Amino acid sequence: MLTDTAIRKAKPKEKPYKVSDSQGLYLLVNPRGSKLWRVKYRMNGVERKLALGSYPEITLAEARSARDAARRQLAHSIDPNFVKRQERIEAGIRASNSFSSVAQELIEKKAREGMAEPTLAKMRWFVKLLGSDYGKRPVAEITPQELLHELRKHERRGRLETANLLRAFASRVFRYAVATARAERDPAQLLIGALTTPRVKHFPAITDAVTFGALLRAIEDYQGDPAVMHALKLTPHVFQRPGEIRHMEWTEVDFGKAVWIIPEGKMKMRQPHSVPLSRQSLAILTNMRTLSGSGRYVFPSIRSRTRPISENTINAALRRMGYPKEQMTAHGFRTSASSLLNESGKWNPDAIERALAHMVAGSVRRIYNQSAYWTERVEMAQWWSDYLDELREGGNR
Missing domain, CATH: 1.10.150.130 (Tyrosine recombinase, N-terminal domain)
Structure with missing residues (x-):
């Protein structure tokens, strides 16, 4: 049995040599003076060695404790070297990952x-x-x-x-x-439960027809970056989510079929969504095509044509037009459209929900809504754009 005194007295020799303790534990003394703890054991009939560290960093008591832990692993047919290797890998992964x-x-x-x-x-x-x-x-x-x-x-x-x-x-x-x-x-x-729960806030929106008409006139008079001007004009007509509009790409617009197909990767509900385009929407996009048609995005950033306009661009434009965030937001155009379309009483509520790309419960009903309401949605898109023109001119029907 080893003692601390015997370990300290173990001097280096020309060749490495072992100083044994018990139950497979020994100290390997190297010519340069390092003293390394090792445990010899057999696994599946094969002799193996487990490195425990160096003395005096690992004391005799700690080395014996590590040997005993290894023997307990062996008793359950667990290879101590495998456990150590896994621990080293996991420790390295943890240490290097912020x-x-x-x-x-x-x-x-x-x-x-x-x-x-x-x-x-x-x-x-x-x-x-x-x-x-x-x-x-x-x-x-x-x-x-x-x-x-x-x-x-x-x-x-x-x-x-x-x-x-x-x-x-x-x-x-x-x-x-x-x-x-x-x-x-x-x-x-x-x-969970440690933070204050915020009260649910709805996106501010104008739902009064006359007031909405005034907003449309303000949009028509807006002066600024052409991409922002055209995005502002298109938003009320298609009433899709602000992120979907600003990320609109020319490859998604079919002028011949008058449809904008938003791929599922851009949709909140992870389903592709087709948006019928009215004559007014097509005219806005045609004007924009002369400005950005050679690029990827319909509404490119003024700083880089390889990126779309920023997330807050439309909201910032509304602020400049005199509409505070408590009155109207870019997302609020969806609420405005939903409210005024439902108030008209001309359209099936399910068709309006489908136009807004809201998820419909039940896979069968969802598939039905995607196809059955398309004709009505096309008619509704044109009616809605005509209605917007009338509101902008100061009318209200």
Whole structure:
């Protein structure tokens, strides 16, 4: 049996030599003076060695404890070297993966799976909101208290919805980290109920026909970037989601069939959506084609034609026209259209819902709605654009 005194007295020789303890544990003394703990064992009839570390970093007592742990693994037919190798791999993975890198990996995975670009952009935005310092933290070391500290910053500024969305996003990142052996738990899950729940807010919208007509006249008089001008004019006619409009591509527009086909990757409900185009919509797009038809996007950014107009462009234009965010938003055009179309009493509510690309419960009914209401939707699109023209001219029917 070894003692600390015997270990200290073990001097290096010309060749490595062993100083045995018991039950396979020994100390390997090298010519240069290093003293390394080893455990000799047999697995499936084959002799193997397990490295435990060096003396004095690993004491005699610690070496014996590690030997005993290895013997318990062997008793259950578990190879200690395999366990150590797995632990080393997992430790390396944890140490080299920050929250931001894991989040980016998750975003790339979702992109390959077809997640809509607006949703991916929002996930990237969430990573930025959590901050660069937080993003550099090893994902396995982040505590619930640490995450709550970051979320409270947004809560104190009145951004209650943002704080809750950030918690939910962080939870997705942590769950992905657990699934890929970079973390052992989801600290964001433990914060459910810790944040203030925001009251549900509906997008501000103008639903009065006369007031909406005044808005249309303001849009007609708007002066600015041509892409923004045309996007503003088209939005009331097609009343699709702002992200879908600003990401519209020329390859999605069929002028011959008068239809805009939005691919499923851009749709919130992950289903392709066809939008009938009225004569007025086609005229707006025809004018825009002379300006951006050689590029990818119908409404390119003024800074780079390889990117669409920014997320807040339409809202910013509404503000410049004198419409505060409490009165009208880019998303509010959908509410305006839904309200005025339903008030007209001319159209089947299901056709209106389908035009808005709202999800219909039940796969059979969903398929039915996609086909059965197309003719009505085409008629409705033209009626709606004609109605908008009348409102813009100051009428109201």
